[in-house]
Amino acid sequence: MFLRQLTYLIALDRFRHFSRAAESCGVSQPALSAGIRQLETELGITIIQRNRRFYGLTAEGERVLSWARQTVAALDGLRQEAAFAQDVAGGSIAIGVMPPAILVIPTLLESFRAAVPALHVEVKVYSSNEIVQLLREHTLQLGLMYLDQVPADGPFEKHALYAEEHVLVAAKSMSLPAGRVFNWKDIENVPLCLLSRNMRSRQLVDDGFRQAGVLPNILLETDTLELLHAEILKGQIASILPVAALPERTGRESLQTRRMAGFVSPDVGVVRLSQPNSTALLERLWGVTQSLELADIYGAATAS
Structure with missing residues (x-):
């Protein structure tokens, strides 16, 4: 089993189309299809429902996809850990933010770059529920969202930044x-x-x-x-x-x-997936969030 077979599977699930998935992986469509078939042969299961087109994953394929995402995310973390150990000034992170908090992002990034000057950040807007799901899938490393939307029994850590008003x-x-x-x-x-x-x-x-x-x-x-x-x-x-x-x-x-009057709003804060092998970069950025308190900026307004 090769890592590229897992990346093929992740891309196919993302694009739901053989040609576009192959293009995103930088390979031909036959090469991608062959890689998926080889993975099915090695595992002894059918992973995708297919004819000439992609019709989705089988139940077994969904479980393999979850495992593949975790494996690829872990390897990316290992690569980033090695790079971060060589150059603590850089690194890359993906952040999901709910729409009402998008204007908080510049303040958050300013603090992050003070700790990691060459930090590369990808920021995308999602609903709170989407952020939770993408954190589970290792697509995001941090989320900025309503903390009352974080599953109480889920594998998450959270830190409040301000009580919204x-x-x-x-x-x-x-x-x-x-x-x-x-x-x-x-x-x-x-x-x-x-x-x-x-x-x-x-x-x-x-x-x-x-x-x-x-x-x-x-x-x-x-x-x-x-x-x-x-x-x-x-x-x-x-x-x-x-x-x-x-x-x-x-x-x-x-x-x-x-x-x-009487408007009760939940806390807004940062969320991450709780995991034993977190990267040094994420640990450093998470430490930065613990020192942030944004109530004076975003938690209250003077009526005028």
């Missing part, structure tokens, strides 16, 4: 009800643009309206913060967002915010 936010040109703190009834008729319903942050907002017996006036739903920010700044629509998801501070001069 949601606020009503609107352009200063928009007329809002009087008061520095609002309850749900106060904003029943305020036109709103909100994050998409599949996002945990939006679900918390929906829970607030539901418990108050209020039907909100929602005009726009999106999973893109940039669009949501642009609509707010036009001055005709407001939103309820985590403080960490507000526009960059240069754009906040044009905004007014109001606290939402």
Whole structure:
């Protein structure tokens, strides 16, 4: 059994297409197919459902895929460990971040690069549930997410960075009800643009309206913060967002915010897979996260 056969299998599961998987591995399609068949022969099982096309993995194939991911991740960690031992200034890490926390990433990376100057980082946006799954699969090394979404019985370590606070936010040109703190009834008729319903942050907002017996006036739903920010700044629509998801501070001069009374939000923090053979790079970065406390930056907002 060769390592390249395992990488073929991982690529095939990712692309669900023989030609694209082969291209990603830098080999011909016949070579990839032959490698998969050889792996099936060596293991004595059928791994993929095939005719002329890829139809998915068999139940046995799913188990082999899980093992293959762990094996490849372990080897990548070994290579990185060796490189890190030679040059502690560099290394590579993949981070998954939920959309409401994307603006926290520059602060996190600044601290990481202070410890590892030549650090290479890949950052992608996922839901909290996707981050948990990708950590399990060793696709990500760190996640930035709501900590109440981390399975209590799962193999994970977590560290809280800040207790999130949601606020009503609107352009200063928009007329809002009087008061520095609002309850749900106060904003029943305020036109709103909100994050998409599949996002945990939006679900918390929906829970607030539901418990108050209020039907909100929602005009726009999106999973893109940039669009949501642009609509707010036009001055005709407001939103309820985590403080960490507000526009960059240069754009906040044009905004007014109001606290939402009784809004309970979960902690936001970093998560990693708990494993005995963690790399020196990940250990160093995890140590950096333990010294971070971002409550003063992202955990509260002054109503204005």
